[in-house]
Amino acid sequence: MTLPMTPQPGALDGEHDLVQLLAPDGTRRHDPRYPLEVDRAQLEGWYRDLVLARRIDTEAFALQRHGELGLWPPALGQEAAQIGSGRALRDQDFVFPTYRQHGVAYCRGIDPALLLGMFRGTELGGWDPHEYRYALPQIIIGAQTLHATGYAMGLLLDGAVGHGDTERDTAAIAYLGDGATSQGDVAEAFVWAASYQAPVVFFCENNQYAISVPLERQTRVPIAQRAAGFGFKGVRVDGNDVLACYAVTRAALDAARQGFGPSLIEAVTYRIGAHTTSDDPRRYREDAETEAWRAKDPIDRVRIHLQREGSDAAFFATVEAEADQLGAHLREVCGRLPEPDLVGLFDHVYTDVPEELARQRDDAIAWQATDEGGDR
Structure with missing residues (x-):
């Protein structure tokens, strides 16, 4: 028996019922549901x-390729979704991220150099979640939705909602x-x-991909439509449009703060790079598909629009110079990070260490004492 794996015609069309305020060609659009006035500055x-x-x-990708990081999860192409939503947050809001929200961490004021230690194996996080209102990244897929919901319940009990x-x-x-x-934790x-x-x-x-599994093998309807089945609002937004992501997230956060409950935002974007640096996306997708999405680049459309609005070459050169300084900062900090501590992997895992884990730790200590282990 052959099971159909393709969605209904048009069901997952990236342009269907998509909130968009800045088109790929830099054209400004308006949506009466999400009014937004943004000046050039x-x-x-x-x-x-x-x-x-x-x-x-x-x-960070380059540092991993040079052997300075053990792993890195790229977010290339997803910057607008992260910056747009990140800038819609208020200081008191609390973020529960995955391992890929580097742009949101930046918006919360976290030094991006602190992200490097986690992927070198020398840090468990490196920042105080309460200071930045940004939880440590969750690796278990979907578990952060439970944490966020639990925290939100605390907000209700603390009376931190609906006061205007x-x-x-x-x-x-x-x-x-x-x-x-597709995870049960998320449905819960x-x-x-x-x-x-x-x-x-x-x-x-x-x-568009759960590692190598394409969207059409995960759902037959747009993800945002799932919210209706649970009894709350779902919105699809152009995830490569920083204006639309900001406007839609701002509206959803405002509704939540006012006591109107949860909402689901589906930011339709594309992972230009690999799932992580251990992945090769050429094994499961065509180059033509990736190039089609490059034409929707989130940075290019903003640059084109700003050029039309009068931003000059000096402004863009200043931004590039600042980016170069940031790159140098990351390389310098990474160069000062210590080597990962093998035995340290066993710390802070269990309060009462299971016998099997204790045995593995002893084996690691013994191996480090050998000539082979001492060289690593």
Whole structure:
């Protein structure tokens, strides 16, 4: 028996019912559901954010290829989804990310150099989640949606919702990928958040692949439509449009803070690079597909629009110079990081260490004492 694996015609069309405020050719569009007035100075600031977020990513990728990091999860092509949503947050809002939200971490004021230690194996995070209102990245796919929902329930119990006070009313936001929507944890979080009207926004960066599994083998309808089945609002947005991502996320966060409950945002974007640096996407997708998405690049459309609005070459040169400085900072910091501690991998895992794990730790200590282990 052959099972049909393709969606209904047009069901996953990237242009279907998509909120878009800045087209790939730089044309400004308007959507009465999401009014947004942005002056040139503000958009120049977001352009700078986009460029710096990409430099964080490309620099870390290069460091991994030079053997300085053990792994890196690229976010190339997904910058608008992260910067747009990240800039919509208020200081008091709390972020529950995955391992790929480098741009959101940057928006929260975290030194991107702190991200490097995790992927070198020398840090467990490197920042205080309460200081930045940014949780340590979750590696278990989808689990952060439960954490965000639980935190949002705490906000309800603390009375931090629905006062009309911009400094007091608070929301949580959970980032997830399209692959995570197939996890039971995510469905559980949706049910709980909807049942209790928890002030949480689920922001799905739909980059079209769950590692190598394409979207059409994960769902037969747009991801945003799943929200209706749980009883809350779902919105599809052009994930390569920083303006639309900002406007839609701002509206969803405002609704959550006012006590109107959860919402799901599906930011339709594309993972230009690999899932991680251990992945080769050429094994499961065509180059023509990737090139078609490059034409929708989130940075190019903002640059084109700004050039039309009068931003000059000096502005763009200044941004590039700042990106070069950031790259140098990351290389310098990474060069000072210590070598990963093999035995340290066993620390902070269990309060009461299981017998098997204790045996493995002893084996690691013994191996390090040998000539082979001592050289590594």
